[in-house]
Amino acid sequence: MKPTIVLNLIDAFRHSKTMFTAVQMGVFEGNRDLGVAGDRLLEGCAALGLLERTADGGYVNTAEADTYLRKDSPHTLTGYILYSNKALYPMWGNLEDAVREGSNRWGQTFGFTGGGPLFSHFFETEEKKQDFLMGMHGFGQLSSPTLVRSFDLSRFRRCVDLGGATGHLVMAAVEAYPGMQGVLFDLPQAIEFGKRFAEGKVGLVAGDFFVDALPEGDLYCLGRILHDWNEEKIRMLLRRVVDALPEGGALLIAEKLLRPENVSAHMQSLNMLICTEGRERTLEEYRALLTEAGFRSVEGKVTGCPVDGILAVK
Numbered sequence: 001m002k003p004t005i006v007l008n009l010i011d012a013f014r015h016s017k018t019m020f021t022a023v024q025m026g027v028f029e030g031n032r033d034l035g036v037a038g039d040r041l042l043e044g045c046a047a048l049g050l051l052e053r054t055a056d057g058g059y060v061n062t063a064e065a066d067t068y069l070r071k072d073s074p075h076t077l078t079g080y081i082l083y084s085n086k087a088l089y090p091m092w093g094n095l096e097d098a099v100r101e102g103s104n105r106w107g108q109t110f111g112f113t114g115g116g117p118l119f120s121h122f123f124e125t126e127e128k129k130q131d132f133l134m135g136m137h138g139f140g141q142l143s144s145p146t147l148v149r150s151f152d153l154s155r156f157r158r159c160v161d162l163g164g165a166t167g168h169l170v171m172a173a174v175e176a177y178p179g180m181q182g183v184l185f186d187l188p189q190a191i192e193f194g195k196r197f198a199e200g201k202v203g204l205v206a207g208d209f210f211v212d213a214l215p216e217g218d219l220y221c222l223g224r225i226l227h228d229w230n231e232e233k234i235r236m237l238l239r240r241v242v243d244a245l246p247e248g249g250a251l252l253i254a255e256k257l258l259r260p261e262n263v264s265a266h267m268q269s270l271n272m273l274i275c276t277e278g279r280e281r282t283l284e285e286y287r288a289l290l291t292e293a294g295f296r297s298v299e300g301k302v303t304g305c306p307v308d309g310i311l312a313v314k
């Protein structure tokens with residue numbers, strides 16, 4: 001028996017942290033003024049396939065780095081990387097306590113006390129809000145165009161993306177189904193940021209989906225929302241969606257579906273432990289919650305993208 005799996009896992013966080021640090025230090029924007037051991041960081045990035053050596057001994061971005069690791073690229077994933085570097089990486093340092101206590105690590109890692117809404121931690125400063133929402137946008141662009149085509153949504157007329165961040169999901173739906181109108185609904189701070197992507201393409205409504213009236217629609221979306229919350233809040237939110245939907249209306253959910261072989265979903269479930277009140281679920285667990293809330297049919301689709309899809313019809 002070879003120890004390959006163990007050796008690879010010993011190395012795994014070093015790979016991530018090397019990329020996080022290089023993004024943080026502007027390596028993929030061409031910064032080479034990196035300090036005493038800058039060469040070692042550049043060599044590490046080259047070994048990871050993020051930089052290539054040039055004939056004159058310098059480095060250039062590989063195609064992947066140029067597309068996903070430059071902050072000004074339309075496909076950038078640097079938002080999620082910066083959020084990972086500044087927030088997730090320190091909090092994952094307390095995974096052992098999270099496992100023992102079954103709760104997130106904002107307080108332990110950053111000294112946040114006194115509760116307050118969960119997203120006040122993610123949005124504590126403009127910079128943190130921007131990293132997080134750009135992170136959602138970058139990942140969303142990888143999934144949303146496929147997700148909205150995983151089901152036939154052509155019969156729906158008005159799609160409301162609840163907690164939609166930059167609106168990547170509702171904008172993909174409106175693009176895929178001419179004749180569909182879209183509304184992006186999110187907290188005021190998120191709408192303020194999201195409008196730079198969504199204004200003029202879909203309607204914008206600021207509000208709290210646990211409290212405020214939901215904008216009218218026959219298709220609601222919850223993209224990476226249910227995994228943030230405990231079951232009591234999920235039940236409340238699903239009931240609010242059912243109450244707002246007309247008969248035959250539907251809810252489109254974007255989440256990673258837990259399956260034994262879906263390693264990314266299991267890592268995300270631990271990540272939800274670290275930074276939220278929630279967790280990832282199997283399709284059967286979602287089906288139970290959706291049926292209890294009043295949906296009569298529930299269909300799941302594995303998309304091959306970072307998130308899978310569920311369509312629940314009232």
Ligand SMILES: C[S@@+](CC[C@H](N)C(=O)[O-])C[C@H]1O[C@@H](n2cnc3c(N)ncnc32)[C@H](O)[C@@H]1O
Binds near residue numbers: 187225228
């Ligand atoms: C994990 S992000 C998912 C964003 C987006 N749906 C996606 O898939 O990229 C959670 C989103 O829910 C929003 N949110 C959190 N609490 C909310 C609330 N009470 N009412 C409305 N939106 C909320 C956040 O602002 C954020 O945009």
